[in-house]
Amino acid sequence: MQTSFNSRLRHIVIAAVASAACLVIKPIAGISEETIKICAIDDASGDFALPVILKTDGAKLAVAEINAAGGVLGKKLELIHYDGQSDVRRHQEFAQRCILEDRANVVMAGYTSSEREAARAIAVKNKTIFWHNNQGEGGIADKYSFFTGPIPEQQILTGIDYMIKKYGPKMYILAADYGFGQVSAQWTHVAAGLYGGKIVGEEFIPLGNSQFASTIANVQRAKPDFLVEYLVGANQSQFYPQANSAGIDFPAVSTVNLQQGYEHRRFPPPALKNLYVPIAFIEEVGTQTPSAKKFVDDFRRMFPDAANVNQPARCAYVAVHLMAEAWKRAGSTNTDEVISALESGISFDAPEGRVLLDPATHHLTMSIRMAQVQPDHSIKFVQDFGPIEPWWLRSLGVNLVRSDDAKQYLPADDKRFAKFLNK
Amino acid sequence: MLSEGFSLFYQYADSISLLMLSAVGLMIIFGMMGVINMAHGELMLVGAYTTSVVFYAGLPLFVAIPAGASAAAAFGIVLERLIIRRFYGQLLSSLVVTWGLSLLLAQGFLIIIGPSIRSLPTPFGSFSVGGFSYSYYRVFMFVIALAVTLAIWALLRFTKYGVEARATMENPAMAHALGVNTDRIYMVTFGLGAALAGLAGSLFALEAPIEPTFGRNYTPIAFITVVVGGSSDIVAGLIASALSLSAVRAIFTTQFNILIGYVAMLVSAFVLIRFIPNGLSEFLETVLNRLRRS
Numbered sequence: 001m002q003t004s005f006n007s008r009l010r011h012i013v014i015a016a017v018a019s020a021a022c023l024v025i026k027p028i029a030g031i032s033e034e035t036i037k038i039c040a041i042d043d044a045s046g047d048f049a050l051p052v053i054l055k056t057d058g059a060k061l062a063v064a065e066i067n068a069a070g071g072v073l074g075k076k077l078e079l080i081h082y083d084g085q086s087d088v089r090r091h092q093e094f095a096q097r098c099i100l101e102d103r104a105n106v107v108m109a110g111y112t113s114s115e116r117e118a119a120r121a122i123a124v125k126n127k128t129i130f131w132h133n134n135q136g137e138g139g140i141a142d143k144y145s146f147f148t149g150p151i152p153e154q155q156i157l158t159g160i161d162y163m164i165k166k167y168g169p170k171m172y173i174l175a176a177d178y179g180f181g182q183v184s185a186q187w188t189h190v191a192a193g194l195y196g197g198k199i200v201g202e203e204f205i206p207l208g209n210s211q212f213a214s215t216i217a218n219v220q221r222a223k224p225d226f227l228v229e230y231l232v233g234a235n236q237s238q239f240y241p242q243a244n245s246a247g248i249d250f251p252a253v254s255t256v257n258l259q260q261g262y263e264h265r266r267f268p269p270p271a272l273k274n275l276y277v278p279i280a281f282i283e284e285v286g287t288q289t290p291s292a293k294k295f296v297d298d299f300r301r302m303f304p305d306a307a308n309v310n311q312p313a314r315c316a317y318v319a320v321h322l323m324a325e326a327w328k329r330a331g332s333t334n335t336d337e338v339i340s341a342l343e344s345g346i347s348f349d350a351p352e353g354r355v356l357l358d359p360a361t362h363h364l365t366m367s368i369r370m371a372q373v374q375p376d377h378s379i380k381f382v383q384d385f386g387p388i389e390p391w392w393l394r395s396l397g398v399n400l401v402r403s404d405d406a407k408q409y410l411p412a413d414d415k416r417f418a419k420f421l422n423k
Numbered sequence: 424m425l426s427e428g429f430s431l432f433y434q435y436a437d438s439i440s441l442l443m444l445s446a447v448g449l450m451i452i453f454g455m456m457g458v459i460n461m462a463h464g465e466l467m468l469v470g471a472y473t474t475s476v477v478f479y480a481g482l483p484l485f486v487a488i489p490a491g492a493s494a495a496a497a498f499g500i501v502l503e504r505l506i507i508r509r510f511y512g513q514l515l516s517s518l519v520v521t522w523g524l525s526l527l528l529a530q531g532f533l534i535i536i537g538p539s540i541r542s543l544p545t546p547f548g549s550f551s552v553g554g555f556s557y558s559y560y561r562v563f564m565f566v567i568a569l570a571v572t573l574a575i576w577a578l579l580r581f582t583k584y585g586v587e588a589r590a591t592m593e594n595p596a597m598a599h600a601l602g603v604n605t606d607r608i609y610m611v612t613f614g615l616g617a618a619l620a621g622l623a624g625s626l627f628a629l630e631a632p633i634e635p636t637f638g639r640n641y642t643p644i645a646f647i648t649v650v651v652g653g654s655s656d657i658v659a660g661l662i663a664s665a666l667s668l669s670a671v672r673a674i675f676t677t678q679f680n681i682l683i684g685y686v687a688m689l690v691s692a693f694v695l696i697r698f699i700p701n702g703l704s705e706f707l708e709t710v711l712n713r714l715r716r717s
Contacts, residue, residue, distance in 0.1 A: 045530055045533060046636065047636055049533055049538050049634075049635070050538035050539055050634055053538060177682065203680060203681070204680070204682070205681055206681060206682045206685060208640065209681055209685070210631065210640055211437070211438070211441060211681075213433065213434045213437045213438075213561070214434055214673075214676045214677055214680075214681060214684070215681065217430045217433075217434065217555055217677075220554065220555050220556065221555075234631075234632050234634045234636065234637070234640075235640050237632055238630060238631045238632070241542070241545050241629075241630045241631065242545075242558065242630050244545070245545035245547070245548070245549060245558040245559075245560050245561075245630065246549050246556055246557055246558040246561075247548070247549030247550075247551070247556035247557075247558070248556065261632075263632070266539055266541065266542055266632055267542045267632065268541070268542055268543065268544035271545075305537075307537065307538065307539070
């Protein structure tokens, strides 16, 4: 009796583990037979669930708004969501399922650069329109790939220039040791070269590392004017409370924090005091523009339990609206015609201001503001940089309207930057 | 020179307290009961969540931290009574079951409580030694790690529970025949291990964001510490393992970088397990016995 119970229980537990391991949230019920399908692969579990759950909500809000206004081309939009589980392999598998089984019209996937590349490769191979709705390291020039998040020329160059002018030239870089962190560090070298900065230390932190005693000592030895932080994920963000409790008091600039994990709302003050982030959107932008206030209010009305309204939510929201506009302009869902429409210079009133989808590079011209964290963790917008164009790829001669490059450019591909990168 | 030396010592002590605190609960459960508890990280999570809730309910930290340990103990005992006790003596089954529990608990926390709860402020502030500043809280954690290890040694050495627990660990059938309530010993031991996991979770939560995957961050290093230490003497194993792994990690981290420090620690663990498969504690015992004989 006891053994049979044990073995039954074991089966139940194994089944439960198996089902937890492939947890999939099934499609939100379609309204009519004929829908236009948006497939979103967003992490609802694992390390990145915290910022990414809000990203899915952003897409849901846009879909609800568009359907309430009658849909697109006489059809309703349907959002199919898969839980990417913060796992690169799941992103690959679900991208395949979105395209081959669900026949999705567009795939929106990836939080980290590695998740993005896993899903994007599948979408591009199958000639399906792909959106990455988060900030990124930029440089991707591809016919099928589109981006709503800010990129280095919008965040890093502006941010480093600002910090050098305000605090002095010496900077210490802390970067997550993977694609995004490494490319961001290269861009920081470029920014230092362009604006007269000096890099006095550089450390690459393994993803998942949460112990910073040695880093804190190294930073104090180098005595920079400010820190440059590309720390990713919950483990790495332990740097802030640890540095604060060790009495580290350097101003810092980051392109990662506030806008995704809303650390200023979660960490007790003053752990993030004097952290600067050049952002497109955080919930506090709601105090700056009427359209941001409306977005925040609508979002909170639809998701009253949401912990925050973050930049990935804004990115997904903008991407769905831009797609709706493109389908309308194209008058069809044919991929080539929709890409032509996306490349026809479409714009949208995003929460932070008007954005324009740049036909040549598939990135957005968007408004950037410098957010400074106060000692009580409230946010002060210390500068409005206005709309910044995604100019770098264009300056390399990329024009996706004319030809498909199908590659990612790195700062090293730019001859003008060579002298900054060898330092 | 002196300030650089203190910096290295501080990093060494910091690593020791991290390894000891994160491993001690796991060590007791594995060493005494032979159960590989993959849900160790989630017990830490229970401690961290409870500490945050109690602290923000207005109680001071010296109440909130023991509350975290107690909640983890209670939670551990419930798990033990309902599930774990059915898998004693089945090493692999207990591994799969606790792993399943770990997945279910972490996702359960995410669904029920949400992706994060408020982090806690770090107490005590900082102090300086020759141009470097340090956190008092890290020193406090080191002291707690040593105190906990000492307390466990005393508990196993001097109390009735300690004698019965060691007897149960050596030979459960014989202990049972001599009138030891082994079932109760197992329950209490699992509760103790869970309490120590919860204590570690509560202490770490004062310097970390608390998310459903919080505990998983510490589970790998806890396992490495336990395996390198071995289970023939819990306290000796824990101390020897934490001291040696931390030495490797601190030296390689300061000489090179965090990644190389971590890799060096893993390589040294690999080498130790290859040549001393039963762990440092058994190795030390053998060496001591040989010395005594000669």
